[in-house]
Amino acid sequence: MRKVKVIINFLRIAVPSLIEFARNVVTKMTGNTNFPTPDVPPAQITAAAGALETKYNAAQGGGKQQTADMHQARKALEDLLHKQGLYVERIANGNEAIILGSGYGTSKQPAPALHPDFTVVNGKHEGEMILKHKAVKGAAAWVWELCPDPLADEKWVVAGYSSQTTFTAKGLKPGTKYWFRAAYIAKDGLSQWCDPFSKIAM
Template sequence: MKKVNAKYKKRQSDIVTICQRVIENMENNPAFPNPPAALAELKKVLPEFQNALVKAEGRDKQMVSIKNDKKAIVLAYLQELSDYVTVTCNNDRTLILGSGFDATNEIIGSSYPTPSIEILEVELGAPGEVTTRAKKVSGIVAYVHQYTKELPSINTEWIGIGSNQNSHTFEGLISDKRYWFRIVAIGTDGRRGYSPVVSKVIQ
C-alpha cells in the first residue's frame, strides 16, 4: 500500500527556498487552518539561518558551527510541518503540493526503524533553567526538545526547540511552577519517536 507524503530536499542550497515557499503557501491557507507553532517559529528563525549562511562563507569554524546549529533547527521545524501536512492532506497529492512541499509516494512498511527514546533525563539548574537530555541513538537526524505548563493530554500544545543535539537547556522558566518535558526524535526517513514525559517543579 502506498501513502503520499509531504517531502522536501535537505540539501543546504535548497533549504532557504523551500522554507520561503512553505511559509508563503501555508500562511492563511484555508486547507491548513491550524498549523503547528513550527510555522511561526520557522518564519522567525529563517532570517537567522540566512545570516548564519553568509557569515559561514569564510569557513570560520565558529561561524560554521553556528550555521549548522541553525540548519538543524530549521530542518526540525520543516519536518514537523511536513508531518502535519501529510496527516492533514490524507493522501491528497494536490493539497500537499499546495502547501509548498513536494509530494512523494512511500510504500508503507519502511525498512527504517522508528526512533526510540526510552529514558529522558531532566536536570534542574540555576533558577528558571532546566536541561533535557536523551541518550544518543543511531539513525536520528534531529531532536525537538519540548515542554508544556499543563498536564499533557491529546490536545496539549507543546513548546519546542529543534536541534541536532540530544540535550538542550531551557532558560527563563517560572520558578516554583510545575512543567512537563519530552523529546521528539526524528529519524532518517522522517519517522518520529517520543520520549517518556517527565515532570519537574522549577527552582
C-alpha cells in the first residue's frame, strides 16, 4: 500500500490563502502532543506569515521593489512550511490522522483550499476589506456577499455590486472574522458563488 505523505507544494496557492494556511498550521500544531518539538518554532511561522501579509498589502498598487519584497517574503514562508511539513511527515510516519491534525493536507486528501481566482485583503482604512476576483469572460457585473463567522447559509448578506472585478467592503468591525464570496452576472443570469474566503477585519 502506498504510504501517506504530506503535501508540501505551495506553488498554486494565492498569497492570502498561503497566509491563512500557515496560521492554521500554527493553530493546529500549538499544544498538539503529537508534535512536542517541531523543527520550526510556531512563532517563527507566525512572524513570517505576518511579514508576508505586510509585504503583500504594500505590493497592491506598488512598484517593482514592493513586488520583489513580497516574493522574497513568500519564499521565506514557503521554506519554513516545507521544513515543517517534512517534520510532520517524519513524526506521522504515514499516519493520516496525525498529518491532518497538523493542518497539512495528505497525498490521499485534497490539498488545502485554494483561492487562485478570489482574494481578500485588508484595506487602507479601519474596517475595510478589498475583494478581488479574476476576470471572467462575459461577466457584466459582480455581486459581493459577506457573512460574519461562524459560516451559515442564512447569514449571507449582499455587501455590494460592481461592474469591476474589485470591491471594497466598508464598515466592518475590527477583530471580527468575516467570510466573503462573489458571483458574476452574465446574459444567462447569476453564476454560481465562488468558494468562500475568510479574513479578520483590521
